[in-house]
Amino acid sequence: MALRVEELSSGYGKVQVLFDISLEANDKSITALIGPNGAGKTTTLLSIMGVVKPWRGRITFNGNDVTYMPPHKKVELGIVLVPEGRRLFPNMTVEENLIMGAYIKRARQHLHDSLDYVYTLFPRLKERRKQKAGTLSGGEQQMLAIARALMSRPSLLLVDEPSAGLAPKVVSELLETFKQIKENITIVLVEQNVSAALAVADTGYVLENGKIVLSGPAADLLESDHVKKAYLGV
Amino acid sequence: MKLLVVENVTKKFGGLVALNGVSFEVDRGEFVAIVGPNGSGKTTLLNVINGVYKPDGGRVLFEGRDITNLPAYARAKLGMSRAFQVPRPFPELTVLENVIVGAVFNGGYDLHKAREVAREVVDYVGLGRRANELAGRLTFNELRLLELARALAGRPKLLMLDEVMAGLNPGEIDNMTKLIRKIVEEKGISALSLVEHRMKAVVQLAHRVVVMHQGRVIAEGPPNIALNNPVVVEIYLGKPWR
Amino acid sequence: MKPYLPLATYSSLLVLAFIKPDMSQTIATIAFYMALGQAVNIFVGLTGYVNFGYAAFLAMGAYGLGVAIAYMPQLGVWTLPVGLLLGMALAGGLALAIGAVALRLRSAYFAIATIGINEALKDLIIGAGIWGGSSGLVLGYNMFQEYGRDTALFLSTVGSTVLILATGFLAVVATYLLQSKEAGYALAAIRQDEDAAKVMGINPTKYKLLAFTLSSIFSALLGSAVFPLAATQVFPDTAFKVDYILDGLAVMFLGGAGTVTGAIAGGLLYVPLRLFVGQFFPNYQSLVTPLLVLLLVLFAPRGIIGELRTRLPLKLRDWVP
Amino acid sequence: MIDLIPYFLNGLIVGSIYGLIAIGLSFIFGILRIINVAHGSFVMLGAYTAYFFFVLWAYPPLLSIFAGLFFGMLMGLALYYAIIKPLSKIGELHVLVALFALGSLIAEIARIVWGPDVVGFTWNVGSVAVSGYVIQFSQLAGAAAALSIALLLQLMLYRTNFGRSIRAVVQDPVGAQMVGIDVDRVFALSTAIGIGLTTAGGVLLTLFIPVGINPYMGDPYTLMAFVIAVMGGLESTMGAYIAGLIFGEILSLGYPLFSRLGFAGPYQMSLFIGFVILILFLLFRPTGLFRS
Amino acid sequence: MIVIGTPAAISGRYSTEGQYILWGAMAAVNWINDHGGINCGGKMVKVRLIYRDSQSNAQLAASIAESLITQDHVNFLLSPYGSDLAIAVSPVAEKYGVLMAVVGASSDRIFQQGFKYVIGVASPASHYFWSVLDMVRSIDPSAKTVAILYSDDEFDRYVASGAKTHAQQLGFQVVVYDPYPPTTQDVTSQVLDVKNAHPDIILVAAHYADGQLVTQTLYQQNVTAKLIALTVAPLVPDYYKALGTLAECIVGPSHWEPGVNYSPELAKQKGIDWFGPTRDEFINYFEQVAKQMSGKTVEPGYEAGWAAEGVLVLLYGVQKAGSVDPNLVRQALANSDFMTFFGEFKMNATNGLNVAHSMVVTQWQGGQRVVIWPSSAAQSKPFYPSLTWSQKAAGQLCKP
């Protein structure tokens, strides 16, 4: 079990958003987290990462309690988040962004291998490596965000809505890439594009109003009435 | 006379030509969707139309008047409303007050009339129950509705929808689609929309689709035709639409 | 909003000043800080910008009346109205000029720009020796000549108190008009999200400029009342003293930024507080203002009236604007 | 015909200290987007540090500069955690106002602790006359120290990992967190460095003001630092240093010029020019001299 | 009980001088009370001094004066130190018709406003350098050029302009006339101007800190002259402590020095009244007060004497008028001529200034500040021309 979240509660200020959430992500698998807007998917990822402080509950990673660990420590442990909105360094070039991705000591030693690896995953980025990140198109930025995250050599990759704003063609390419990445890395994927997400995922969780309402193998969820009605618009 | 005419608009960022001689038109009461791959210039185009950017070449005409050099707020006064992709309400005003701001400054109503109009529009988009709630307390979905209501209260002739479907799930997209269609039909407002790569909504809503690629318009026409154009399929959709 | 409570306060202070002339000095001091808070609030409270160069507008008022008294003796008694108008015009004109360009800047840049303008004006007056230069304007002699000794002394005592109270009163009226009209909505919108306000058809510079100019004109009146009229002197070093903004902020934050009653409550507390400390811990008096501002900003940014308002039912809230 | 060379030399020497003093301001602004309106008070604290080290232990300012840097960094840390961090969440207005009040408060406390009197000291290590201007070796050393500090800082920003992490935080703090940078620590350390540079500047300043150390001495330096930092580009530390030299020349050459033109206050006229430049830059070239 | 109020400048910029002023006034009040008080219309009345700290802030001083009058109902005011403070307080005295003695402040403008209730007890600022210039003229007819630097404040502006006019009247050529801001920390540009001009005489109109700064900078830039004189700074004992032998030869004009000898005998000789303590009594009383207030032993300087004079003049007026009514007291003073340890007092009835007061010139000689002019009061001869900076730095003393 790479990641285990137990009875996690969290929120902003006085407003509680998550209510006793529990979920697990297996080694080298893709776990999809789906749900309507404002359900708390992003909040879940942010709480796991430590950007939002958990209120209660427990988060363990490879058996270590990491509940209150700050984000930069988690990156060192091997957890990394591709946040909503990409959060690139706009005035640095593509390559500088990637180098920053390998900021932590553990990753810095493997800088060149990692660069080769992400450039093979995203050849497009290699073409643009001297371009400022801020001027990339939406799709390229998304690729760069994922690539930058991989540069830190994570063992757990949290991805928030990678398909947002991407053209249909790019979305399917991207999801294929995740399958490739999964060979080495555990992935937790938050997606609006429910059918596509569940199609690549191994396990799925449905989050509504800050509570897990449904979970199981991704294929089963795709077939469930609840998911079909609420998320696939069938 | 066409409501909106975009004539040969060019916009460069340094060496990059983001828009390269774009021309198209929007009729009154017409719903036009702009689609295209990432980086094709859609957002830039919208920004030129509503005055965030000045184009390097070409003109933008609204009701026959050249508005190329008008600042954003002046365009708003002419009847161009924009609903933001990321909703930006005034969090410490109530829902109703947010809409009143739209009615006064965009719609040109006096304060008294604006209150009535706002009430009406808030009910219209289905936020009636939340009218006196602070906007900061709304859910994301409700914020989208507020964003629409605020734009509507401005008595727009042209409603610019900047990816208003982004982040909505299929069920919500359906509701939103219905509401927008209702607005276009009942109020006779034209709409220009970036529908964030949601083809289903495009097909349901748009009278006409403008497809962009590398800063140019490469196809234009009714959704079913434009979206099945082989070039469009190749560069944008990946597989044919239905 | 219902402006009756604040208006009544100013009116009763005016009556009190006439009934109890020996208290008029204290009343003038309290009223000065109230009105200062009021004027500062119109701009800072309503727009969220800080004008650290605030003193420049007090100075414009001071010099307006001062210059009239010093250099237009042929006008006689008329130097008073002419001077007041001149001060307001100088301050208003300066505000329009600065505001039209500088209000487009982000608030941090704006803050620097205003400090710079305050200093620049002072340096220009001293450096180029205009309006008395570094010697300032010493007006006692001219006032005796123009108004007659007794009238001059009367204007200097009672007259200045009345002018200060009137300024506070007018500032409340102005805030009320501003708040209850479109401008109120516009300013609220701008304060919360300026870019969104722009696309909604609000011209932010216009409304910020409105608030800025109004605030400046009231400051000018205060400047006229305090320096040439009451003290019968205008010196560049005192009129352009940056510290006034700190007093204004103290009063405003104490009462509650963005509220009208706040400045009144703030003034009523601030003056006795300073007097008390001045009386019993004279060495520590100058600590009061900065410490108070710092603590308020850190721990009670809403101020007394601000806090009270959040606790009052909606109906009553209107009465404590 | 007057000989301007002495004035020019004076401008260069004094200007380098102005530059150093302004660097702390631009450094903090560049990273935290906060304008430290309490700046001058830290200059004052630096000057007192130098004073006490000199009169109590006869340490010359070139040595107490390390003490100044250290005290400044400690105060910077305190400042960050006590004021900047909690208030940034509320808004820019609150941070600005709190810093403004803090500046005043520090000066008042200094007055209570050290008294209102003007104090000073002279560290005399000889001098050399250069075409009518006597350069004190102490001041020359001060100017050299200022230049070295400016250069070291630039190296730090572009050649070290910490420098890179600072630049990442500037561009996107959330993104920086995501690559494993402790953003809070970067902000705290940057505030510490910024204030440390400022107090160090205050220490060196004492080499130029034989008398003049007093609790309220900081205010003019806040204003000068604004002019210099804006001229140099608020985010550019090297720009600030160079702009400091220019400002030194404006003041130093302006005096004989305006005085011979018959102005009542030649010094104020030079300052006036400085502030006009400030305002023009803010309006038309907020990126400063050295950026397009 | 006669109550005198003062918004004393005991903290802030003027704290050093402001405290001497306060203690000097206290010494005078104590002496009067110890001697039974004041004979006011046949009744012996005690005197009380109320003070509040105006922090060297002009506006605060004015508002304190106002509350001393309206709340504490004082009979008389004593001005705070510093012309900028005193000029701010003067309209308050006038508005409320309370007689104020101006001490530690001498800007001419204070007395040009046509105020009835403001009286000065020493010479106006414009006269400060007169005796220095007179002295140079008489000992060195070859001296030609004068450079004047001045702090751009209420007091020093008048010192400088008075010096300029007087110098020109005496046939000097004024080659530099440069202001610097009162709170400045760098006067190199001004000093370079002086250096360029190679003047015979350098006059600096300054207060304490800036005076010391100018001295230091003259030294650093090695600007020499036959005579260097400053107001205020060289009269403060700390000046010599801070500068050591660099302060040698520096000249300063003073209103009063403990070494100056005005005595009841002298008064009798002149056929005028003597009032108040003798010089030695005053020094005694002052040292007691200073000890009590600060724990230190302090010798009174001219500020202290001046402040005492302010108190004494008011009380002499009360005694002569037999009343505390300000109009009567002023009238009484306008018609008097009397002497105290500080000198003679005779009032110009229109502007309230003391016309009988004259100043002395002091010089640092061998670590002592001695009176060198006028010759009648001199304790030592002027050391002229001055030693050079390098000689002084090497430890040479200006012993004639």
Ligand SMILES: Nc1ncnc2c1ncn2[C@@H]1O[C@H](COP(=O)(O)OP(=O)(O)OP(=O)(O)O)[C@@H](O)[C@H]1O
């Ligand atoms: N910074 C914040 N401050 C206060 N409330 C917030 C904040 N961010 C999110 N929320 C609230 O928390 C709730 C959950 O938000 P969250 O972003 O986790 O949802 P989500 O499932 O990721 O939705 P989406 O699909 O829109 O990204 C929402 O009601 C939202 O309004």
Ligand SMILES: Nc1ncnc2c1ncn2[C@@H]1O[C@H](COP(=O)(O)OP(=O)(O)OP(=O)(O)O)[C@@H](O)[C@H]1O
């Ligand atoms: N401010 C800018 N500076 C430089 N380049 C820019 C800027 N804004 C956009 N671009 C570039 O212009 C091109 C068009 O961008 P635009 O945002 O209009 O694309 P889009 O069609 O909206 O794409 P997406 O679907 O990914 O949002 C892209 O290559 C982008 O990198």
Ligand SMILES: CC(C)C[C@H](N)C(=O)O
């Ligand atoms: C000689 C000084 C005591 C004069 C005083 N400094 C003044 O301002 O007038």
Ligand SMILES: [Mg+2]
């Ligand atoms: Mg989300």
Ligand SMILES: [Mg+2]
């Ligand atoms: Mg786009």
